[in-house]
Amino acid sequence: MPVDRMGVRSLSCERFQTLTDEVRDRTDDVIVQQSPGGRARLSDGPVYATLILGPGTLTRAALPSGTPRSFAVRYFPVNMVENRSDTFDVGGEFTVRRLGFGAMRLTGEDIIGPPDDEEAAKDVLERAVDIGVDIVDTADSYGPGVSERLIGEALGDRDDVVVATKGGLLRNADSDWLPHGDPDYLRNAVLASLDRLRTDTIDLYQHHRPDPDTPFEDSVTALAELKDEGQIRQVGLSNVSVEQLDRAREIVDVATVQNEYNVGNRENEDVLQACQEYDIGFIPYFPLGAGDLGEKESVVDDVAAAHDATTQQIALAWLLEHSDVTLPIPGTSSVDHLEQNVAATEIDLTDEQYERLTE
Numbered sequence: 001m002p003v004d005r006m007g008v009r010s011l012s013c014e015r016f017q018t019l020t021d022e023v024r025d026r027t028d029d030v031i032v033q034q035s036p037g038g039r040a041r042l043s044d045g046p047v048y049a050t051l052i053l054g055p056g057t058l059t060r061a062a063l064p065s066g067t068p069r070s071f072a073v074r075y076f077p078v079n080m081v082e083n084r085s086d087t088f089d090v091g092g093e094f095t096v097r098r099l100g101f102g103a104m105r106l107t108g109e110d111i112i113g114p115p116d117d118e119e120a121a122k123d124v125l126e127r128a129v130d131i132g133v134d135i136v137d138t139a140d141s142y143g144p145g146v147s148e149r150l151i152g153e154a155l156g157d158r159d160d161v162v163v164a165t166k167g168g169l170l171r172n173a174d175s176d177w178l179p180h181g182d183p184d185y186l187r188n189a190v191l192a193s194l195d196r197l198r199t200d201t202i203d204l205y206q207h208h209r210p211d212p213d214t215p216f217e218d219s220v221t222a223l224a225e226l227k228d229e230g231q232i233r234q235v236g237l238s239n240v241s242v243e244q245l246d247r248a249r250e251i252v253d254v255a256t257v258q259n260e261y262n263v264g265n266r267e268n269e270d271v272l273q274a275c276q277e278y279d280i281g282f283i284p285y286f287p288l289g290a291g292d293l294g295e296k297e298s299v300v301d302d303v304a305a306a307h308d309a310t311t312q313q314i315a316l317a318w319l320l321e322h323s324d325v326t327l328p329i330p331g332t333s334s335v336d337h338l339e340q341n342v343a344a345t346e347i348d349l350t351d352e353q354y355e356r357l358t359e
């Protein structure tokens, strides 16, 4: 039986060894995955095993008990990283894989102006979606406007990607972030975001930060009205306390909360716990600690070494393990880093590793 890349063949268990031998002889990398009818994502059937074969070496192979005597085989190039995180229903409306992408880094220095290479930035967005990322986070203040514009240009109004943007912060040339939660301003901001994102309704609109000069209820009410009018589908909050979350929930169904949180910084643990209790998505920003995981760095490094993984991958694996409602959005301007981050969804921490990282 010829071994075709990306091909699907039926074979029996007896043929399995021969097949792996055939694949082993190939010089280029392939993944062989068995399932009764293709990959789990393409069919409802279970996946029985995944074989990852490097050049000349079988690096992983197992046929678990329960594998039927006949099954289909599908081949994938080994570099086909895929988002394997489980899913979360955002606002009960959008089912997304929990590992997302943060598009703040696709801008110029200090998150002002365009990036050096806009095409490279769009490549990152396109690659993210290709490998199964289906929630992309941004904000009108990233650039300002630049990150949203690039998402609009690269992804357009795709049905299979949830774009989560934010409003309520102004920028200036000193790269300050200035809260502005005035309802009229938010209404204007949503119109501008709709244009840049090339859509007629925003999937998830997050209030970026409570404005001390505007009653919080007024800002949230504006978003509730925008939702009623259909310009936004779901409302999210960012940089809020549990008390503010509870006040907002009196006004509108809150789909997500986005606060700073990572393995090295648990200051918002109470907000995460509240989200878990209410079944609200918790989007931990700075999931990689923006490069600084503080005192946890050495434990994370230890666990990374045990998995032959990177520090960043373990930081993401921990966030995914820690709660069912986390939706980490690691930010990067590099396709390589993006792929590494998505590959973190393959990592299973042992109980002991999880405890060490958590304590």
Ligand SMILES: NC(=O)c1ccc[n+]([C@@H]2O[C@H](COP(=O)([O-])OP(=O)(O)OC[C@H]3O[C@@H](n4cnc5c(N)ncnc54)[C@H](OP(=O)(O)O)[C@@H]3O)[C@@H](O)[C@H]2O)c1
Pocket: 101, 102, 103, 104, 105, 137, 138, 208, 238, 239, 258, 259, 284, 285, 286, 287, 288, 289, 290, 291, 310, 312, 313, 329, 330, 331, 332, 333, 334, 336, 337, 338, 340, 341
């Ligand atoms: N709501 C808010 O107030 C708020 C505030 C900040 C951020 N955010 C959101 O959170 C998202 C994530 O935050 P963030 O991007 O600032 O921080 P982050 O995801 O914690 O870290 C990003 C940094 O890590 C690097 N990095 C990413 N993947 C890597 C990898 N695999 N190996 C090595 N380095 C890697 C990136 O550099 P490279 O580009 O070189 O990969 C970048 O410097 C943002 O995109 C934004 O959407 C929200």
